[in-house]
Amino acid sequence: MPYISILVHAVWSTKNRAPLLNNKIREIVFNHIKENAKQKDIYLLEINGYIEHVHSLISLGKEQNISKIIQLLKGESSNWINKENLCNGKFEWQDEYFAVSIGKSQEINVKNYIRNQFLHHRKKSFAEEYEEFMDKYGFNYLG
Secondary structure, eight states: OOOOOOOEEEEEEEGOOOOOOTTTTHHHHHHHHHHHHHHHTTTEEEEEEEETEEEEEEOTTTTTHHHHHHHHHHHHHHHHHHHHOSSOOOOOOEEEEEEEOGGGGGGHHHHHHHHHHHHHHHSHHHHHHHHHHHHTTTTOOOH
């Protein structure tokens, strides 16, 4: 039996970064994503976010890849949000996302970072956070 520990911090946003994940529905949506992940054997260790984006910590299984997992989480949840009429108009996630691997020693810090999104975004916008991540992980220098 293979033993695998590949931790991925993934972040995605609502379409055009629309502030649709208000206090009223954010927890409902994140709880639904957790339940959906369990049903699909996706090891979602942490999920949280703010009004226009989601942070998640995922442990990849032996036959999983991040592209498929993100597709399953985003696709199913947007369909569910629309079916449940949780937002005015059509809900969509942005196509793009970013994902970075983290070491086991970083797991607790990343979990805390994800859990504390509300406090974090009192000081910093998602646009600022996004640019910091892009610089920190070298995405601004690709291509």
